[in-house]
Amino acid sequence: MREVAVIGIGQTKVDEHWDLSLRELAGFAVLDAVKDAGLDQVDALYLGNMMSGSANHQQQLGAYIADWVGLRYAEAVKLESACSSGASAFRSALLAVASGAVDTAVAVGVEKMTDSPGAEITAELSTAADADWEVSQGISFVALNALIMKRYLYEYGWDKNDFANFSINAHANGVHNPNARFRKKISREQYEKAGMVSEPINLMDASPIGDGAAAAVLVPVEKLGSLPGYPIIKIIGSAAATDSIAVHGRKDPLWLTAAEISSKKAYQQAGVTPQDIDFFELHDAFSIMAALSLEASGFAERGQGPRLALENEIIPTGKIPIATRGGLKARGHPVGATGMYQLVEVVEQLRHTAHGTQIEGAKIGMAQNIGGSGSNIITHILKRIN
Amino acid sequence: MREVAVIGIGQTKVDEHWDLSLRELAGFAVLDAVKDAGLDQVDALYLGNMMSGSANHQQQLGAYIADWVGLRYAEAVKLESACSSGASAFRSALLAVASGAVDTAVAVGVEKMTDSPGAEITAELSTAADADWEVSQGISFVALNALIMKRYLYEYGWDKNDFANFSINAHANGVHNPNARFRKKISREQYEKAGMVSEPINLMDASPIGDGAAAAVLVPVEKLGSLPGYPIIKIIGSAAATDSIAVHGRKDPLWLTAAEISSKKAYQQAGVTPQDIDFFELHDAFSIMAALSLEASGFAERGQGPRLALENEIIPTGKIPIATRGGLKARGHPVGATGMYQLVEVVEQLRHTAHGTQIEGAKIGMAQNIGGSGSNIITHILKRIN
Known part of the structure; x- marks a missing residue:
């Protein structure tokens, strides 16, 4: 190979x-x-x-x-x-x-x-859920994620507003990305007062x-020859895994098994651990998904994803920066394109051209793209080698 | 590799x-x-x-x-x-x-x-044509193929009925395939009297x-270890090529350039020539496509595809048997599945289990799957090696 x-x-x-x-x-x-x-x-x-x-x-x-x-x-x-x-x-x-x-x-x-x-797009998006066992019940894609978030709040005792920093960080970073759909900061108050889309997911939890x-x-x-004049960005880990499409079919609806499997495989191929990852472009289609990704990929304990946001460890100078160019929340989520935006942003960071939100000395970056509400998850790890 | x-x-x-x-x-x-x-x-x-x-x-x-x-x-x-x-x-x-x-x-x-x-499926099938430059003119997928066939008859002087044997052979072979949609022979008279779908394509020129x-x-x-108890069927050639989606955008609407490119690449990888191919599962979605595939893949001169049918060289005992299990015409054309049916049928032949239409001593088989009216063509060559 x-x-x-x-x-x-x-x-x-x-x-x-x-x-x-x-x-x-x-x-x-x-x-x-x-x-x-x-x-x-x-x-x-x-x-x-x-x-x-x-x-x-x-x-x-x-x-x-x-x-x-x-x-x-x-x-x-x-x-x-x-x-x-x-x-x-x-x-x-x-x-x-x-x-x-x-x-x-x-x-x-x-x-x-x-x-x-809009109604047509809502219907199209629901084809990512299970037509026989979910969509036929009248549930939309955001409603599925709302059910997951609601259960998460109940199981782990978080308040809905503990998720605020996921959106605040994404929007703060998006300001510096000329390709982001939204380039304005949001305040904690704006988050807390945002209109409800599907309780507990409000407009600021949902990506556009x-x-x-x-x-x-x-x-x-x-x-490439030996050491050309530009940075070489090597793909050192790549893995994909699936799970039940219907959320109720999963062993644990609060755990992204496909993220765990694909990230573990990618770490193994790359010979790294989560501690070696300088930044993580994760799939924050909804803020609950950011928390679940961080947990399943080994950056937080089970049920503790929101703590990284609360403690400001997800900002560009934090322990594990995420959504460094705005993420799905501020850069936007043109669904079939999103995974490629994440990878392009990883390359920008590794080339040290992520103006305004550059992770200092970034050498190893990870991208994780989620299909459905967790039924197909693909993890890539890239490394700058010169 | x-x-x-x-x-x-x-x-x-x-x-x-x-x-x-x-x-x-x-x-x-x-x-x-x-x-x-x-x-x-x-x-x-x-x-x-x-x-x-x-x-x-x-x-x-x-x-x-x-x-x-x-x-x-x-x-x-x-x-x-x-x-x-x-x-x-x-x-x-x-x-x-x-x-x-x-x-x-x-x-x-x-x-x-x-x-x-049916009307919905006709609309779905037309998404394989160019939405901006073909479908917006009101043309259906069969009508596009009809235009190609009409021009072919005009350029090369064939009569529409010279294509009859493509359908007669496919139906004769389909009789022996338990997985074929239609398992009955058709006569020349049935072909000639079949209702017109989109002139000059009649019902017997079109796959279901x-x-x-x-x-x-x-x-x-x-x-696999060395020489297991069952026949090993190796993939010795695989190539894909594209062309303009819109037929009018092609250099020559009567030549499947993507078939020529992908078959030549596959021959080269396999180290064979068309003469070495024992049988050819081609994409007879319409009988004109069978003729064009034979030409572009090197089995007939330009404009001479129908001659192989007229001279009975496409039947299981002919020089280049095609549609040996019924082809798209009699086995049927569930569009996204068709390419896999072709490959499964190649394996049946190479295992010598194609009951009723077995090509004697079949050793090398080829499958060619066409997307759109020739905009994506993929050729595979398989060989039995024990």
Whole structure:
């Protein structure tokens, strides 16, 4: 298995892009990444997307985007695992390059959501839950997460407002990210007074949808030569795991088993422990998910995720900085693109170009992308090696 | 890159399965394949599907099916490239095993189409065409293929009825396949008098949709030991290529460039030429596509594909047998599953268990799966090595 590095990144600002087509949205991110890599083209394209078939009436996005960016005839395919589609595309590109079948690959995540009516998007998002055993009961995706959070508060005795710092940190960091959907700080008071979406999840616990695309170019380390003039960012851990889609089917609805499995595998491959991780781009689709990720990935004891937020250990100067470029909460959550935004942000940090929220001396970063309410979780660890 | 073999296959009959859920449809094929491989479970699941998000209101099919077949916690993901999603899943499983990241993988293609109203399925299928430049003009998927066929007849001087043997051969072979949707022969007269769907494509030129699933288990050859008691079927060639989605965007609408590229790459990897291929499971979604595949893959001169049919060289005892288990025309075309059916049928032939249509001494078989009207084409070559 060949070692693989990321040598180019590109991203479109998360926004309501009514003036950009699906082609342009993904295409600009890909073109930026390929240009950033100093290449003219790549051998293959792996695209993560969840809902283009229904929201945009377009399937076959691999060929669709490949052609538009000048990669006609190249291999191209779409990966889907609900909100973790982005990381699925990255992992697929990684394995293709690692296997030797492909020499240069671009992974891109894209989602165009804001052209569709809100009710339609709510219905589309619910296809990440179990159609037979959850959605048929009338539950929406946010309501599922609300049930998890409610039970969490009950079991571990936290107050809902103990989660405030997850959102406050995300918004404070997003201010410095030109590609973030929301670039304004929020106060504790704003958090506490935010309108309720699905009790106990309020507007400040929930990440916004959006249109966006992010991309990265992957090549074998062996082809880079020895110590080129730019930092080499190597992928030192990559693992994916699943769980029951229906939350009630899990052994423990308050524990992300798929996060535990995939992070442990990634740590083992990388030869690191959670203490070696300089920052963690986790999947804060809802603030409860940030807490659960921190616990299942070994950064907090069971039921103690919110303590890291309360004690300010999640800010850029804390013990385990998270959502350093705004996270899903402030950068935004264009579902199939999110996993790629996380990875692009990890590379920004490792290149030491995360202006305004740079983690000092960042060397090892981790990204974790969650599909459904925890049914597909993919963890990647990247390391700067020069 | 490790060499990879197929050691288990499973399939559900293509039919109107109103009594089977999407879970059962895919699950039974996976369980059969894993059992056929003599295994209790596998490490990862790669699922090909085109339209479950809209037709079945369920995304995240990787985790969805993995859980149901007892693979909860395993890696699982969905691949989509329109009608070539099945072969995309197979190729993804292949690269994962070849890379060393995964030891045992199951690839499964599934589509459940007949629960939805016909008009809805026509709309879903058109998402394989270009939404901006084709579908917005009001063209359906069959109409696109009709335009290609019409131009082909005009350019090369064939009569529409010269295509009859493609359908007659497919139906004659399907009689012997217990998993085929249609198991009855058709006569030349039936072909010639069939109702017109979109001129010049009549009902006998067009493959039927259906519900179905097919699966295969892949393992590294090095883990098989030397000459086990069962035939080893090795994957000796695998390649994918794309083209413009919109037919009018292609250099030549009568030439499947992506088939030419992917078949040439596969031949090169396998160290074979078209003359070495004992049989060819091609993508006869419409009879014109069978002709174009034969030409672009090197079995016929440009514009001469129909001659092989006219001269009976495509039947099981001919020079290049195609659709040996009924093809898309008689076995049926549950779109995201079709590529996996083709590969399962190649394995049946190489195991010498294709009862009724066995190609004598079959040693090397090829499968070619087409997404869209030629925008994504994936070619695999398999060989029996003991």
